[in-house]
Amino acid sequence: MHVEAIRWDGERLWLLDQRRLPHEVTYLPYQLSAAVAEAIAGMVVRGAPAIGIAAAYGAVLAAREAARDLAPGDGPAWLAAMAPALDVLRRARPTAVNLGWAVGLAEDQAAQGGEEVPARLERLARYLHAQDIDANRRMGELGAALLARDSVVYTHCNAGALATGGFGTALGVIRAGFAGGRISHVYAGETRPWLQGSRLTAWELAEEGIPYSLLVDGAAAHLMKTTRLDWVIVGADRVAANGDVCNKIGTYGLAVLARHHGVRFMAVLPTSTVDMSLASGHEIPIEQRAATEVTQWAGTPVAPPGAAAINPAFDVTPADLVDAIVTERGVIERPDAGGMARLFEKEFATPRAD
Amino acid sequence: MHVEAIRWDGERLWLLDQRRLPHEVTYLPYQLSAAVAEAIAGMVVRGAPAIGIAAAYGAVLAAREAARDLAPGDGPAWLAAMAPALDVLRRARPTAVNLGWAVGLAEDQAAQGGEEVPARLERLARYLHAQDIDANRRMGELGAALLARDSVVYTHCNAGALATGGFGTALGVIRAGFAGGRISHVYAGETRPWLQGSRLTAWELAEEGIPYSLLVDGAAAHLMKTTRLDWVIVGADRVAANGDVCNKIGTYGLAVLARHHGVRFMAVLPTSTVDMSLASGHEIPIEQRAATEVTQWAGTPVAPPGAAAINPAFDVTPADLVDAIVTERGVIERPDAGGMARLFEKEFATPRAD
Numbered sequence: 075m076h077v078e079a080i081r082w083d084g085e086r087l088w089l090l091d092q093r094r095l096p097h098e099v100t101y102l103p104y105q106l107s108a109a110v111a112e113a114i115a116g117m118v119v120r121g122a123p124a125i126g127i128a129a130a131y132g133a134v135l136a137a138r139e140a141a142r143d144l145a146p147g148d149g150p151a152w153l154a155a156m157a158p159a160l161d162v163l164r165r166a167r168p169t170a171v172n173l174g175w176a177v178g179l180a181e182d183q184a185a186q187g188g189e190e191v192p193a194r195l196e197r198l199a200r201y202l203h204a205q206d207i208d209a210n211r212r213m214g215e216l217g218a219a220l221l222a223r224d225s226v227v228y229t230h231c232n233a234g235a236l237a238t239g240g241f242g243t244a245l246g247v248i249r250a251g252f253a254g255g256r257i258s259h260v261y262a263g264e265t266r267p268w269l270q271g272s273r274l275t276a277w278e279l280a281e282e283g284i285p286y287s288l289l290v291d292g293a294a295a296h297l298m299k300t301t302r303l304d305w306v307i308v309g310a311d312r313v314a315a316n317g318d319v320c321n322k323i324g325t326y327g328l329a330v331l332a333r334h335h336g337v338r339f340m341a342v343l344p345t346s347t348v349d350m351s352l353a354s355g356h357e358i359p360i361e362q363r364a365a366t367e368v369t370q371w372a373g374t375p376v377a378p379p380g381a382a383a384i385n386p387a388f389d390v391t392p393a394d395l396v397d398a399i400v401t402e403r404g405v406i407e408r409p410d411a412g413g414m415a416r417l418f419e420k421e422f423a424t425p426r427a428d
Numbered sequence: 429m430h431v432e433a434i435r436w437d438g439e440r441l442w443l444l445d446q447r448r449l450p451h452e453v454t455y456l457p458y459q460l461s462a463a464v465a466e467a468i469a470g471m472v473v474r475g476a477p478a479i480g481i482a483a484a485y486g487a488v489l490a491a492r493e494a495a496r497d498l499a500p501g502d503g504p505a506w507l508a509a510m511a512p513a514l515d516v517l518r519r520a521r522p523t524a525v526n527l528g529w530a531v532g533l534a535e536d537q538a539a540q541g542g543e544e545v546p547a548r549l550e551r552l553a554r555y556l557h558a559q560d561i562d563a564n565r566r567m568g569e570l571g572a573a574l575l576a577r578d579s580v581v582y583t584h585c586n587a588g589a590l591a592t593g594g595f596g597t598a599l600g601v602i603r604a605g606f607a608g609g610r611i612s613h614v615y616a617g618e619t620r621p622w623l624q625g626s627r628l629t630a631w632e633l634a635e636e637g638i639p640y641s642l643l644v645d646g647a648a649a650h651l652m653k654t655t656r657l658d659w660v661i662v663g664a665d666r667v668a669a670n671g672d673v674c675n676k677i678g679t680y681g682l683a684v685l686a687r688h689h690g691v692r693f694m695a696v697l698p699t700s701t702v703d704m705s706l707a708s709g710h711e712i713p714i715e716q717r718a719a720t721e722v723t724q725w726a727g728t729p730v731a732p733p734g735a736a737a738i739n740p741a742f743d744v745t746p747a748d749l750v751d752a753i754v755t756e757r758g759v760i761e762r763p764d765a766g767g768m769a770r771l772f773e774k775e776f777a778t779p780r781a782d
Contacts, residue, residue, distance in 0.1 A: 292678025296743035324646025389650035
């Protein structure tokens with residue numbers, strides 16, 4: 075069993091505090107939906123799939139809060155009672171589509187009304203959680219099948235067990251690929267400003283015994299020019315209907331560099347990360363985070379007082395730089411609007427909770 | 429007058445401790461050539477031109493040590509007495525050509541022998557120092573002339589007054605460009621792992637009142653896609669006879685990204701940084717520094733215990749990605765071996781010290 079970012083004990087949500095990794099493995103308990111939203115905004119939990127699952131459990135807490143306060147009966151009463159808490163969850167971070175998706179599914183359940191709303195939301199959250207792990211394992215198999223034997227791969231940020239319900243998206247492919255003899259070495263970009271590569275990906279890879287080397291993000295181009303590298307493998311925070319991939323800042327640059335050096339580029343994501351309502355990546359809102367994430371280190375300034383900084387948290391990789399999008403429903407090579415649409419024609423766009 | 433990285437009081441060399449910027453402005457005194465070599469290796473002083481000048485003063489100290497120990501008379505005796513100290517200086521760092529160039533000039537002076545060797549080496553060092561500042565001002569004018577009014581530029585690492593005898597190479601162009609109304613805003617990459625962008629470039633820009641924004645290195649591609657950017661302007665640690673540019677790790681990736689986005693790319697360097705003995709950048713040795721620069725932050729681990737990392741300090745940008753090389757002798761647009769050779773035909777390859 076891999077490390078779990080998210081645990082639910084029936085009463086409380088436990089989140090592995092990812093800000094403290096790799097130094098401490100500490101789980102924080104949550105009993106209030108507003109506190110879950112705060113944990114999402116503050117990056118106790120991060121990674122698009124994990125955020126969606128945490129929000130689904132947050133909705134369970136919101137339903138219990140609503141039931142405690144006024145015992146709402148029918149659907150509209152539930153929705154009205156839960157609306158403020160669900161809005162706070164939905165707005166905790168702007169870029170990952172999974173957040174709005176999970177909250178939307180919770181609203182659909184609440185809209186049915188009745189005393190069993192909290193129990194129904196709990197079943198939904200447990201289902202989404204389990205379903206995400208299954209999806210990750212399936213993506214791992216599908217993505218690994220694209221790799222030749224002893225491939226050397228590069229990953230960015232953390233799209234591992236920590237970013238998901240378990241197993242991981244990009245790191246799921248890497249786990250499955252390594253287990254099957256298809257990966258011999260992993261390069262992991264440190265991923266400034268939050269260093270998810272150094273703190274989280276290196277930790278997951280070390281736990282699994284997968285050989286890896288960290289490097290600063292600026293060294294990726296030199297690595298591609300001087301070393302054999304076969305694939306860049308990343309996760310995603312939101313994917314548009316034309317296959318444009320929004321992911322951690324730095325991903326788009328890696329995709330340009332990969333194309334320049336003949337390295338292939340794979341994005342691995344559950345279909346819950348796809349937003350078919352957006353025609354292209356231009357419409358994806360990019361979260362701008364605080365300048366202090368760039369100008370300070372653990373509270374200590376690294377730049378002069380009052381230094382100005384821009385800090386976009388994500389970027390968008392156009393579909394034409396992507397060689398393969400791997401989802402739990404299948405692989406889209408050279409993605410475009412047609413390929414994305416065919417993937418979604420196979421069944422309903424969102425998994426059903428009952 | 430701009431900040432000085434290097435001061436000489438006739439007895440001692442004073443180096444601004446750049447490891448402590450932007451928090452403290454502290455000058456450390458040096459009276460032993462071996463200590464100067466240690467300061468170069470330990471990055472008290474950094475930047476190719478500044479390293480060359482510091483080494484030239486280090487050679488003065490080496491000559492005084494030699495004179496103190498055995499009063500050598502003729503050239504061979506001076507060379508023999510100084511050889512160990514000069515070797516230590518020359519090997520302090522492997523990539524910047526200015527180090528070997530300055531030590532070589534010092535050897536030429538020592539080879540002439542006589543009691544006045546220390547005084548002659550002092551004149552050499554003072555000359556190289558003054559000449560570097562003049563060269564920087566000239567490069568500033570020439571580089572700024574390439575910019576249209578209100579240009580927006582991006583710089584990487586620190587190629588400012590701190591990296592040179594004074595004024596700066598890339599930052600010299602930016603200073604001159606801003607003064608002349610040709611630059612409206614500067615983006616500065618933080619430049620992991622040493623953060624020269626945050627610690628040094630931001631500090632110099634703030635001191636000058638030039639508007640700037642810091643960003644993490646991985647955000648450069650997103651910036652180029654979403655903002656008007658006219659030029660990337662960088663310094664260099666060594667340039668080969670075909671115009672290939674070796675500079676701080678991350679530069680090559682910026683050059684690839686600039687070309688992809690239609691942004692122009694300028695390298696600014698004194699001719700002392702050109703190594704006409706190397707046919708191409710493939711022959712430039714790339715310094716590999718300690719993994720702990722990546723896996724630790726100010727002595728605190730940011731990766732799991734024992735994390736593996738690669739840490740190349742420089743990379744090579746092929747000449748065909750460079751739009752202009754700016755030197756104190758003139759500008760080479762679309763550099764190649766022919767253009768480089770023509771620059772050096774104009775006069776002697778190395779400035780004369782007497």
